Amino acid sequence: MVSLIQTLAVAEYLNFRRAAVALGVSVSSVSTRVKTLEEDLGILLFERHARGVRLTEAGRRFVKHVSAGVDQLDHAVKTAAMAAAGECGRLRIGIHALIPRSFLAELIGQYREACPGIEVEITESTARDALMQLRSDRLDLAFIAGPAELPDFHSRRIWTEPLVVVLPERHPLAGHSAVTWPDLAGETFLVRHGSTGPQVHDHIILRLAGRLPPPSIQRFDVGRGTLLFMVEQGFGITIVGAASALLPTTGIVFLPFADEPEPVPFSAIWSPFNQSPTIRNMLVLASKLGCICDSNSGDIQHRRRERPQ
Structure with a gap:
């Protein structure tokens, strides 16, 4: 040579x-x-x-x-x-949802800006599906709701979101500053089949177990926007992460829980056999962005979506 x-x-x-x-x-x-x-x-x-x-x-x-x-x-x-160095290649990400201006949307946007040579592929699915895709090497990294203590995966807690209840603005509780779980006993809850729907379903059962009248939980194969529209139309109420209040909606109210012990953690998970530097770079950026958000975060206030006049 x-x-x-x-x-x-x-x-x-x-x-x-x-x-x-x-x-x-x-x-x-x-x-x-x-x-x-x-x-x-x-x-x-x-x-x-x-x-x-x-x-x-x-x-x-x-x-x-x-x-x-x-x-x-x-x-x-x-x-x-x-x-x-993780400056070119591909990163396949599994997500529960991508809401404009949410933490995850900001994270992915900043990553693509910092690493223009990386082709980012995004798949929306339930946590269970994301785990299956990670195990079959169809995803590199997944962000899931809830604690991620899985023996065959590496995980890192990235951010948290308070849970909020979504009510039609004509609901008797809509004028309150916050609600408690006993306030919602006997309500009809709307839950999605996909995304974080299965986890929301289990959380409602856990919080209202033994309370009378028991809750009615209806599951629908719809998107997040359609579910919120169904709440506005009076089909029932639902539970979401606070980031959903960033979506453009009308006629509904987002109220925090007064008795929810802590916000929902969201974690990044990946296979220990996947040593791609693109994962490392994403996690480094997530840690930096998480620190910035923590230092700037304030109390979550309830948000009312008004009908256009």
């Missing part, structure tokens, strides 16, 4: 001394390596004369193809280095 580099330098400068100066080596070193290469190839690459050298026709063709090969090798080395 050194002989090829020195040969290309001589071909560029058409002078052994100038090539040696450019490479920072002795003239004898360049001359010896080029001569040895010519002998190994059995081809005269340069015609020597007093003022320098001139490429032979064979030498011209040889240098042309070697230059292209060296450029490709250089590109391959640089690309490999970028991939090893």
